[in-house]
Amino acid sequence: MAHYLDPKNDLVFKRIFGEHPDLLISFLNALLPLEKDGFINSLEYLTPELVPDNPTKKFSIVDVRCKDKRGRYFIVEMQMEWNAAFLNRMVFNTSKVFVNQMVVNENYNSLSPVYSLGILNKNFETKTAEFYHRYRLQNPNNPDEILPGLEFVLLELPKFIPEKLADRKMAVLWLRFLKEVHEQNDQVSEELMENKEIRKAMDMCEKGGFTPEELALYEKYQDAIRTENAALETSMKEGEAKGLAEGLAKGLAEGLAKGEKEREELKQAIAESQQEIAELKRLLNKK
Secondary structure (H helix, E strand, O other): OOOEOOOOOOOOOOOOOOOOOOHHHHHHHOOOOOOHHHHHOOOEOOOOOOOOOOOOOOOEEEEEEEOOOOEEEEEEEEEOOOOHHHHHHHHHHHHHHOOOOOOOOHHHHHOOOOEEEEEEOOOOOOOOOOOOOEEEEOOOOEEEEEEEEEEEEEHHHOOOOOHHHHHHHHHHHHHHHHOOEEEEOOOOOOHHHHHHHHHHHHHEEEHHHHHHHHHHHHHHHHHHHHHHHHHHHHHHHHHHHHHHHHHHHHHHHHHHHHHHHHHHHHHHHHHHHHHHHHHHHHHHHOO
């Protein structure tokens, strides 16, 4: 029985998509909103660096960058933990790739579009059940007016269910691969195994294919993510406890103030009643 490592881990993700362009092409064509005549046929990697330089860095982000024969640039980022800075980082890096295309004697017409695909292992958008988010520069008064150059796609893995992409089989298979393949699951769906591209990616995840040194890096990265998760959970619990305490204190103070006000109003009502009774007695005595 095969034992699989998590493909979302930096080392494994880059082995799959940073060393096998055919798998990256399939992945991008399946998940990006490209027209059929705009599918990627071939690509070249922009950076030779395929292993994590610092697997314990905070909010670790896995990224792979490439360029196709049409000159289009593609950035793929795998974010294990949600961080509000991730969106700004994504926009910054994508814009930087766009700007860095300019060299001496070239003009703006030579700039090629840059696509950024962010895969999040945590949810960030709580107001909708949608997991696929596409962003472009467009006129809010006329959505058909789009400024070319930058396009962003964010996917929230926890929200993904196959039924949401029933008409896009490869997208479903790739997202199921990322979501279902991990160390705790040795029984992988036959549907995944039957697809040659997914099967090849699965082979890249087999634990036996990694050296002891690589497995040590893998564990260090996983431990960093677990530590980060624990720190975030602790911070959230502390925030909730503080909020509860502040809420109780505020409620108690408001309750005491309200009670004091009600007591004063009761005293005043009693005093007014006593005055009315005294006045009635005086009138009766006159008779």
